[in-house]
Amino acid sequence: MMGSASTNPNAPAFIIKSVFQKYDKNGDGHIGAAELMELAYDLGYYMTGQQSQDVIKALDKDGSGHINFDEFLVWWKQNDKFHLFENKDKLQKVQIAVKAFRKLDKDNSGSINIHEFNIFFKETCVPGGAFSPAQESQSLSAFKQADKDGDGHIQWNEFHELLEKLGVV
Numbered sequence: 001m002m003g004s005a006s007t008n009p010n011a012p013a014f015i016i017k018s019v020f021q022k023y024d025k026n027g028d029g030h031i032g033a034a035e036l037m038e039l040a041y042d043l044g045y046y047m048t049g050q051q052s053q054d055v056i057k058a059l060d061k062d063g064s065g066h067i068n069f070d071e072f073l074v075w076w077k078q079n080d081k082f083h084l085f086e087n088k089d090k091l092q093k094v095q096i097a098v099k100a101f102r103k104l105d106k107d108n109s110g111s112i113n114i115h116e117f118n119i120f121f122k123e124t125c126v127p128g129g130a131f132s133p134a135q136e137s138q139s140l141s142a143f144k145q146a147d148k149d150g151d152g153h154i155q156w157n158e159f160h161e162l163l164e165k166l167g168v169v
Contacts, residue, residue, distance in 0.1 A: 009077045020072050030066035032056070058094045061110060061156055063102070074157055094160070097168065101159050111153035117143045 023031055023039040031039070033052040040047050047055070059067050059075050067075070104116045112120070121139040122131065131139070146154050146162040154162070 011076075013073070016073055016076050017069065019076070020069050028066075030064065030068055031072060032066050036067065054095070058098055061098065061101070074155075078157075093168070097160055097163050098156075100163075101156055104159075109153070111155050112159060113153055114140070114143055117146075117154060 019039075020031065021027075023035045025035055025038075033049060033056055036055060037047055037049070037052045040052070056065065056067060059071050061071055061074075062068065100120075101112070104112050104120050106116050106119075107113075118131070118136075118139050121135075121142060125138070126135050142162075143154065144150075146158050148158050148161070149155075
């Protein structure tokens with residue numbers, strides 16, 4: 001089993017990259033289901049082929065069917081990254097959240113801008129879907145709270161955190 005220092009979410013990027021490369025057996029820049037199963041096993045987590053596929057679906061933001069390094073990095077930096085392997089109910093909720101994120105990310109940029117967020121806000125918080133000035137202000141406020149790094153876009157991890165606060169996942 002790998003040392004716990006290597007599973008540290010605050011490890012330097014080059015360490016995380018070396019972990020990714022170790023399990024990217026064919027060097028194609030992606031980790032597939034079999035490679036993920038090996039990584040999990042080496043870290044003390046057994047998963048079936050189906051569980052591995054489910055985890056891939058939950059982590060695969062670009063829909064490629066594999067985990068690229070950027071997706072791996074987001075996952076690795078989560079403190080509870082291995083909880084996803086253990087909790088099927090949570091995994092299913094995360095899969096639903098991923099689908100919602102992809103649906104909202106209309107331009108496939110990998111993030112949600114304010115216009116895309118307004119769609120989400122209208123669908124979930126505004127009966128009838130028409131904004132009043134107060135509701136538009138609430139949407140902007142919620143967007144700013146979710147946009148932790150202040151870059152004007154909500155990344156997957158920020159969206160997931162928002163859904164956790166709302167009790168959705």
